[in-house]
Amino acid sequence: MSEDNGGADPSFEDRLRAARSKQGLDAPPKQPMSGPLGADQGGLGGSPWGIGARVGVELVSALVVAVAIGYGLDRIFHTTPILTAVFVPLGGAAGVANLWRVFAPKSGSGKG
Amino acid sequence: MAAEGSNSIDALGQFQLHPALGAIGGSVNFTQSNLMMVVAGLCVLALLWLGMKPRAMVPGRLQAAAEMGYETILSMCVENIGPEGRKFFPFVFTLFFFILFGNLLGVFPLFFTFTSHIMVTLALSLLVFILVTAVAIKEHGLHFFSYFVPQGIPVALAPLMVLIEVISYLSRIISLSVRLFANMMAGHVMLEVFGAFIVMLGGLGLLGYVPAALSLGVNTILIGFELLVATLQAYVFAVLTCIYLHDAVHLH
Numbered sequence: 001m002s003e004d005n006g007g008a009d010p011s012f013e014d015r016l017r018a019a020r021s022k023q024g025l026d027a028p029p030k031q032p033m034s035g036p037l038g039a040d041q042g043g044l045g046g047s048p049w050g051i052g053a054r055v056g057v058e059l060v061s062a063l064v065v066a067v068a069i070g071y072g073l074d075r076i077f078h079t080t081p082i083l084t085a086v087f088v089p090l091g092g093a094a095g096v097a098n099l100w101r102v103f104a105p106k107s108g109s110g111k112g
Numbered sequence: 113m114a115a116e117g118s119n120s121i122d123a124l125g126q127f128q129l130h131p132a133l134g135a136i137g138g139s140v141n142f143t144q145s146n147l148m149m150v151v152a153g154l155c156v157l158a159l160l161w162l163g164m165k166p167r168a169m170v171p172g173r174l175q176a177a178a179e180m181g182y183e184t185i186l187s188m189c190v191e192n193i194g195p196e197g198r199k200f201f202p203f204v205f206t207l208f209f210f211i212l213f214g215n216l217l218g219v220f221p222l223f224f225t226f227t228s229h230i231m232v233t234l235a236l237s238l239l240v241f242i243l244v245t246a247v248a249i250k251e252h253g254l255h256f257f258s259y260f261v262p263q264g265i266p267v268a269l270a271p272l273m274v275l276i277e278v279i280s281y282l283s284r285i286i287s288l289s290v291r292l293f294a295n296m297m298a299g300h301v302m303l304e305v306f307g308a309f310i311v312m313l314g315g316l317g318l319l320g321y322v323p324a325a326l327s328l329g330v331n332t333i334l335i336g337f338e339l340l341v342a343t344l345q346a347y348v349f350a351v352l353t354c355i356y357l358h359d360a361v362h363l364h
Contacts, residue, residue: 053291061286066279087279090272094279098287101280 058102059095066091121308123301127228145226152213152226159209181209185350192354196361200354203243207236208350215296215342219335227345228296230289237288240353248360259363288352295345299338306331 070087131138163178189197218225309327313320
């Protein structure tokens with residue numbers, strides 16, 4: 001809201017910023033985010049507890065979804081243990097893929 | 113929030129639902145959880161309406177809070193989603209403030225934390241998931257399904273990777289809802305347990321006063337911690353919604 005009012009006068013904004021930085025009032029400059037996941041990591045992975053909870057939730061939720069899919073398909077096709085057994089390792093892999101997406105190093109995030 | 117029995121700690125009883133608003137509420141199953149949702153919504157409206165009423169150049173406290181909330185969420189949308197983020201700003205803003213007030217209201221005595229129920233958080237995350245998928249399909253049409261095929265993988269691996277990607281995509285529903293639910297529930301269970309310690313140890317007589325006072329101290333710290341978790345989890349939910357929307361708008 002204040003941006004709309006103050007945006008018309010860039011020289012004032014510049015002077016204000018210069019004055020603020022001289023007085024040390026400005027927050028430390030934000031580190032540039034290399035991608036949306038950078039913000040994600042900053043918001044969640046602050047403390048070891050946060051990282052631990054994150055890892056647990058990502059791994060388990062993928063596994064839960066995989067087991068649900070496998071069990072459901074087994075119920076539909078009457079192949080009871082087989083598809084559940086097939087989907088459990090896939091769920092584990094999906095959990096690891098989730099974690100990779102969150103904690104991947106910034107440079108080579110394309111390939112593992 | 114005290115122990116119900118003399119020897120046992122009923123840590124989960126606080127999450128039970130009761131009909132609110134007397135006979136009318138009972139007949140339509142309007143529980144205290146629903147009542148708190150209404151209260152949370154009214155609180156958000158009150159913050160924005162009362163806060164922005166003065167329309168002062170130099171904002172007072174309420175107005176500053178309302179403006180900061182607005183600007184924080186707006187910049188979050190634009191930074192995480194991109195210039196298209198402005199379209200989704202009302203949704204993310206509503207979501208953030210609803211969850212934030214739901215979490216924060218739970219810290220007060222006699223109030224209920226509706227976000228400590230998996231059903232509520234699951235409904236919220238399903239809403240986000242359906243919206244994200246709908247946006248992706250609207251933006252990209254059938255090309256959306258290429259999202260499930262990672263770039264540069266061997267053709268032989270494609271079926272396996274597609275399955276893994278689909279599971280990973282669906283697991284967002286669970287991880288988004290469980291994160292909020294588990295954080296809120298764990299915090300309130302801890303509060304309940306230490307609150308019960310105070311009562312039980314205080315009943316021991318002189319010997320129990322010191323540990324009872326210690327648990328009171330722990331509970332005081334936990335309340336502060338709970339405020340932090342409440343804000344952080346609302347923020348995390350909003351940020352993750354933005355990130356998913358970014359994926360939906362840009363694919364890969």
